[in-house]
Amino acid sequence: xxxxxxxxxxxxxxxxxxxxxxxxxxxxxxxxxxxxxxxxxxxxxxxxxxxxxxxxxxxxxxxxxxxxxxxxxxxxxxxxxxxxxxxxxxxxxxxxxxxxxxxxxxxxxxxxxxxxxxxxxxxxxxxxxxxxxxxxxxxxxxxxxxxxxxxxxxxxxxxxxxxxxxxxxxxxxxxxxxxxxxxxxxxxxxxxxxxxxxxxxxxxxxxxxxxxxxxxxxxxxxxxxxxxxxxxxxxxxxxxxxxxxxxxxxxxxxxxxxxxxxxxxxxxxxxxxxxxxxxxxxxxxxxxxxxxxxxxxxxxxxxxxxxxxxxxxxxxxxxxxxxxxxxxxxxxxxxxxxxxxxxxxxxxxxxxxxxxxxxxxxxxxxxxxxxxxxxxxxxxxxxxxxxxxxxxxxxxxxxxxxxxxxxxxxxxxxxxxxxxxxxxxxxxxxxxxxxxxxxxxx
Amino acid sequence: xxxxxxxxxxxxxxxxxxxxxxxxxxxxxxxxxxxxxxxxxxxxxxxxxxxxxxxxxxxxxxxxxxxxxxxxxxxxxxxxxxxxxxxxxxxxxxxxxxxxxxxxxxxxxxxxxxxxxxxxxxxxxxxxxxxxxxxxxxxxxxxxxxxxxxxxxxxxxxxxxxxxxxxxxxxxxxxxxxxxxxxxxxxxxxxxxxxxxxxxxxxxxxxxxxxxxxxxxxxxxxxxxxxxxxxxxxxxxxxxxxxxxxxxxxxxxxxxxxxxxxxxxxxxxxxxxxxxxxxxxxxxxxxxxxxxxxxxxxxxxxxxxxxxxxxxxxxxxxxxxxxxxxxxxxxxxxxxxxxxxxxxxxxxxxxxxxxxxxxxxxxxxxxxxxxxxxxxxxxxxxxxxxxxxxxxxxxxxxxxxxxxxxxxxxxxxxxxxxxxxxxxxxxxxxxxxxxxxxxxxx
Numbered sequence: 001x002x003x004x005x006x007x008x009x010x011x012x013x014x015x016x017x018x019x020x021x022x023x024x025x026x027x028x029x030x031x032x033x034x035x036x037x038x039x040x041x042x043x044x045x046x047x048x049x050x051x052x053x054x055x056x057x058x059x060x061x062x063x064x065x066x067x068x069x070x071x072x073x074x075x076x077x078x079x080x081x082x083x084x085x086x087x088x089x090x091x092x093x094x095x096x097x098x099x100x101x102x103x104x105x106x107x108x109x110x111x112x113x114x115x116x117x118x119x120x121x122x123x124x125x126x127x128x129x130x131x132x133x134x135x136x137x138x139x140x141x142x143x144x145x146x147x148x149x150x151x152x153x154x155x156x157x158x159x160x161x162x163x164x165x166x167x168x169x170x171x172x173x174x175x176x177x178x179x180x181x182x183x184x185x186x187x188x189x190x191x192x193x194x195x196x197x198x199x200x201x202x203x204x205x206x207x208x209x210x211x212x213x214x215x216x217x218x219x220x221x222x223x224x225x226x227x228x229x230x231x232x233x234x235x236x237x238x239x240x241x242x243x244x245x246x247x248x249x250x251x252x253x254x255x256x257x258x259x260x261x262x263x264x265x266x267x268x269x270x271x272x273x274x275x276x277x278x279x280x281x282x283x284x285x286x287x288x289x290x291x292x293x294x295x296x297x298x299x300x301x302x303x304x305x306x307x308x309x310x311x312x313x314x315x316x317x318x319x320x321x322x323x324x325x326x327x328x329x330x331x332x333x334x335x336x337x338x339x340x341x342x343x344x345x346x347x348x349x350x351x352x353x354x355x356x357x358x359x360x361x362x363x364x365x366x367x368x369x370x371x372x373x374x375x376x377x378x379x380x381x382x383x384x385x386x387x388x389x390x391x392x393x394x395x396x397x398x399x400x401x402x403x404x405x406x407x408x409x410x411x412x413x414x415x416x417x418x419x420x421x422x423x424x425x426x427x428x429x430x431x432x433x434x435x436x437x438x439x440x441x442x
Numbered sequence: 443x444x445x446x447x448x449x450x451x452x453x454x455x456x457x458x459x460x461x462x463x464x465x466x467x468x469x470x471x472x473x474x475x476x477x478x479x480x481x482x483x484x485x486x487x488x489x490x491x492x493x494x495x496x497x498x499x500x501x502x503x504x505x506x507x508x509x510x511x512x513x514x515x516x517x518x519x520x521x522x523x524x525x526x527x528x529x530x531x532x533x534x535x536x537x538x539x540x541x542x543x544x545x546x547x548x549x550x551x552x553x554x555x556x557x558x559x560x561x562x563x564x565x566x567x568x569x570x571x572x573x574x575x576x577x578x579x580x581x582x583x584x585x586x587x588x589x590x591x592x593x594x595x596x597x598x599x600x601x602x603x604x605x606x607x608x609x610x611x612x613x614x615x616x617x618x619x620x621x622x623x624x625x626x627x628x629x630x631x632x633x634x635x636x637x638x639x640x641x642x643x644x645x646x647x648x649x650x651x652x653x654x655x656x657x658x659x660x661x662x663x664x665x666x667x668x669x670x671x672x673x674x675x676x677x678x679x680x681x682x683x684x685x686x687x688x689x690x691x692x693x694x695x696x697x698x699x700x701x702x703x704x705x706x707x708x709x710x711x712x713x714x715x716x717x718x719x720x721x722x723x724x725x726x727x728x729x730x731x732x733x734x735x736x737x738x739x740x741x742x743x744x745x746x747x748x749x750x751x752x753x754x755x756x757x758x759x760x761x762x763x764x765x766x767x768x769x770x771x772x773x774x775x776x777x778x779x780x781x782x783x784x785x786x787x788x789x790x791x792x793x794x795x796x797x798x799x800x801x802x803x804x805x806x807x808x809x810x811x812x813x814x815x816x817x818x819x820x821x822x823x824x825x826x827x828x829x830x831x832x833x834x835x836x837x838x839x840x841x842x843x844x845x846x847x848x849x850x851x852x853x854x855x856x857x858x859x860x861x862x863x864x865x866x867x868x869x870x871x872x873x874x875x876x877x878x879x880x881x882x883x884x
Contacts, residue, residue: 090750093791097733097741100787104734125802126753132798133749136790139782139883144732179782179883290586291539292546299539307575308532311568340581340621345542348578349535356574360567400881439842439881441581441621 003382003398006405026398026405027148029175030110032414034196034223038171039112041078042066044103048095049086056083056116059163063170071106079112079170080104084134085156087117088127096137104141112170113141113151119183135181142179142437143402150174150403153181157426160189164423167195173418176379176411178402179437182430188326188370189425198421200225203273205265207256207309208283210236212383213332215243216409217280220417222247226278229268231256256283256309257301262316275324278420279317281310281331284350286385288343299346306350310357318368325369328420331358332412333375333431339441351377355431362429372428374419379435382406403436445824447837448847468846469590471617472552474856476638476665480613481554483520484508486545490537491528498525498558501605505612513548521554521612522546526576527598529559530569538579546583554612555583555593561625577623584621584879585844592616592845595623599868602631606865609637615860618821618853620844621879624872630768630812631867640863642667645715647707649698649751650725652678654825655774657685658851659722662859664689668720671710673698698725698751699743704758717766720862721759723752723773726792728827730785741788748792752799760810767811770862773800774854775817775873781883793819797873804871814870816861821877824848845878 006026008014018025030040043065045057060081061067071077080103084096100113107113115138120128134153142151152169156162161184168174192198204221208214209230222228228249232240237253244251252268254261269276284306287298310331317323336344337351358375365371380386380397386406389397398406415434418424448468450456460467472482485507487499502523503509513519522545526538542555549555557580562570576595584593594611598604603626610616634640646663650656651672660670670691674682679695686693694710696703711718726748729740752773759765778786779793800817807813822828822839828848831839840848857876860866 090745090753090792090795093745094738094742096791097736097738097788100733101736104732120798120802122802122805125757125799125806128802129749129753129795129799132801133791133795135797136779136782136792136794137787139794140778140784140787140790141733141782143782143784143883144734144787290546291542291583292586294539294543296536296539300536303532303535307571311532311571315567336582337578340578340583340585342582342585345579345582345586346539348582349538349575350532350578352578352581353532353571353575356562357567357571359574360562360564360570363564364567402883437883439883441585441844441879441881441883 003405005395024399024404026403027109029148029403031172031175031410033172038063038167039065039078041076041108042068044068044071044077044080044106046099047083048092049083053083055159059166062163063166071102075106076108077103077106077111078108079114080107081114083116085116085118087130088124090130092130093133100141104145107145107149109147109149111149113145113149114154114169116154116156119155119157138181139179148403150178152177152179155181155183158184158186160187161424161426163191164189164418164421168418173414176403176407176434176436177415177432180433182427182432184426185428187372187425187428190422192422197225198423199278202226202277203229203275204278204280204420205229205231205276206280206282207231207254209243210240212385213378213381213409213412214282216413217282217416218243218247218249220410220413221278221420222249224417224421256313257304261309262313265313266316266320266322269322275322276317277324277327279327279329280416280420281329283309284332286344286347288347290343291345294346302346302350306347307353310354314361318364323368323371325371326422326425327365327368327371328424329365329371329373330416330419331373331375333377335377335379335433335435335438335440338377338431358431359429366428370425372425374427374429375431376412376415376419377431377433377435378407378412379433379438379440380406381412382408401436401438405436407434407436445840445847466841466846469551471590471845473614473617473852475614480505480609481507481520483518483550484510486510486513486519486522486548488541489525490534491525495525497601501608504605505608513544517548518550519545519548519553520550521556522549523556525558527558527560529572530566532572534572535575542583546587549587549591552590554591555587556596556611558596558598561597561599580623581621590845592620594619594621597623597625600626600628602629603866603868605633606631606860606863610860615856618845618849618876618878619857619874622875624869624874626868627870629814629867629870631865634864639667640865641720644668644719645671645717646720646722646862647671647673647718648722648724649673649696651685652682654827655820655823655851655854656724658855659724659858660685660689660691662852662855663720663862664691666859666863698755699746703751704755707755708758708762708764711764717764718759719766719769721769721771722858722862723771725751726774728786728789730789732785733787736788744788744792748789749795752796756803760806765810765813767813768864768867769807769810769813770866771807771813771815772858772861773815773817775819777819777821777875777877777880777882780819800873801871808870812867814867816869816871817873818854818857818861819873819875819877820849820854821875821880821882822848823854824850843878843880847878849876849878
């Protein structure tokens with residue numbers, strides 16, 4: 001399961017050999033560490049406007065990083081943040097080159113490029129076309145950056161969620177998020193008393209929590225301060241109990257596809273908690289088969305567990321008095337839901353379905369006391385499941401992304417934790433890829 | 443420039459060797475031939491509803507193909523069309539497996555799978571989530587099909603454009619379109635007097651027509667009955683004249699990035715034609731460079747030619763009396779505009795910008811007598827430009843799609859011609875990928 005190739009090319013001899021013969025050279029990514037600063041170095045801050053927004057500078061400074069206006073000779077920066085919200089005609093795009101060309105050169109290993117744009121609003125054709133150009137710039141740049149550096153794009157409709165978004169995208173929490181646009185809309189997004197404990201006082205429930213990505217999500221939500229109810233099948237009992245103990249949470253035996261699942265869940269919540277703040281629909285199964293050989297039970301079981309269960313539980317929760325105001329629901333999708341995957345028509349159906357679900361449900365959750373619902377779409381993540389893949393298939397899949405490596409379960413968990421946090425209240429009905437800019441098809 | 447690998451694996455010996463050692467086996471794709479039927483065999487037609495829509499059956503029969511309701515033992519079908527517009531709950535998706543499992547087995551080489559769905563309408567969460575599942579099914583299936591077969595998805599909001607869409611997606615015209623959803627909305631979409639001459643009586647202008655994809659577009663529009671004005675730089679004079687002569691059209695010297703471009707264009711139209719019906723913004727340049735080394739002139743020239751020119755000419759045409767009612771504007775984008783590409787931040791900016799342009803302009807063109815504006819996004823297309831790529835880079839790029847080969851300029855031209863046709867009036871503000879389901883990143 002450990003990425004021996006990545007370890008090899010990061011050894012002194014392996015690194016020299018890989019460089020000599022032109023092999024991919026994935027970096028060891030910078031990830032969250034308790035107590036470490038959000039950024040290990042200064043931030044280069046620029047703007048396409050002659051009058052830079054004071055609010056953005058303050059928000060960047062609040063992360064604790066030193067802010068530079070110019071990349072000095074020989075200075076390495078940990079991040080380059082460009083406020084490109086003012087572009088409104090193609091000629092304005094030259095400002096992006098002027099900033100990004102030297103910024104790219106000054107970027108340290110595991111650096112962050114973050115561009116802020118204004119989303120299209122239908123008022124002016126030239127302005128909207130120019131704004132959309134940011135997407136092609138950021139995605140192309142993400143494919144150019146090396147040594148663990150990433151580039152992402154924030155469409156800022158409303159600044160309320162900017163502080164939490166900056167803390168996610170500039171820190172090691174977003175290690176495996178690359179080439180990703182996210183819309184920050186209006187929404188209640190309170191700053192937590194302590195940014196290292198954004199989920200303090202919150203109750204979260206994670207389905208499929210006994211292992212893999214689900215266990216990682218339970219761990220990160222607990223690290224961020226939540227009281228976590230770890231739910232999984234009865235037969236996962238021992239593993240589930242271990243996870244629950246490790247994260248200081250409780251265990252709940254729950255088959256999300258059972259007819260009584262919602263009732264079991266609501267009863268548990270009524271007895272145990274002051275209402276639910278965070279729900280993570282992580283439980284999911286695969287029954288991979290080419291369509292030509294797909295059996296009814298392989299199809300039906302995947303649809304029931306991965307899609308129908310999320311719909312049923314959400315409806316029951318919204319109908320109950322157990323879902324708190326400003327709740328956060330995060331649904332696990334997949335890059336397969338965006339681009340399809342060979343042998344996964346059943347799984348792809350459910351993971352596209354989940355994307356349809358969060359888009360269609362956003363208004364209903366917003367109406368429930370400014371709650372939100374979003375999806376996280378992991379790409380190729382190293383888990384027990386991928387450890388069973390044939391060696392060559394796994395090796396190729398690991399390199400087919402801009403970061404040239406698989407993600408870890410904790411990378412998905414960090415994405416979930418950001419969307420689950422109070423400060424992400426302006427993000428609703430969206431899909432966050434955690435895929436290292438996976439090459440899976442547009 | 444010819445694909446020697448494709449030729450090799452389609453020879454008797456090469457085919458056996460490739461199969462033995464597990465190499466990719468791209469097929470020779472079925473493309474448009476004058477006089478050939480739209481489909482070379484029967485169509486298997488199914489529905490997720492117990493009451494199949496009679497209109498769809500008539501529209502499929504009108505293509506001249508025999509329609510089958512069941513795949514008989516040993517019968518090969520040229521296409522499988524599934525009306526999945528009725529699905530409204532996850533359990534309904536089982537109907538897709540029931541139809542597609544045997545249909546996939548019965549599909550002939552170069553076969554077509556076409557699924558019709560109802561687009562999300564915000565009325566019901568469960569229905570919208572279920573509908574979106576079709577996307578994951580079709581994209582996954584497209585990755586499974588072999589021997590030149592494709593799978594695509596029509597979101598049918600309005601049936602007006604269905605006849606023209608069926609003729610495109612079921613025929614050899616869509617050879618290199620795969621894993622692609624298209625929305626058929628409301629719009630004036632008259633059936634032509636003769637479906638083999640849908641552009642009869644229309645005047646079309648193609649920029650960058652002197653060579654490559656532009657020359658192919660001019661050829662296909664002329665084949666479909668249009669009078670074509672072939673526009674290109676003065677220095678392309680001789681090549682341009684040859685193309686114009688070949689397609690029975692006229693030549694216009696036009697530098698789309700020059701300040702006087704719009705005036706030159708409008709003068710020419712006023713003197714020569716009864717107004718313009720079809721405009722294809724094909725002129726474009728590349729100045730590839732990593733951002734770290736990008737020079738101002740490399741950036742600025744690409745922005746001016748590929749994006750600013752389209753905005754300026756569109757605005758001038760809409761302001762003039764030279765653009766006819768029910769006009770069709772088709773803008774060349776690229777999969778780089780969807781997913782980015784290493785070394786192409788400038789080109790990616792413009793190709794994303796074009797996507798923003800068509801989305802933002804759709805309403806203005808609809809208001810101009812039911813005109814439309816759409817983008818075509820080619821993937822890896824074999825041209826003089828790609829012939830200059832290093833051998834290994836080109837070979838890898840050619841195989842990184844579901845069809846395991848590069849497209850031809852004519853494939854892009856066919857996509858343009860469909861969007862340019864009167865019958866495509868319900869398609870507006872959209873992006874048609876012609877990329878063989880290229881693996882470029884979500």
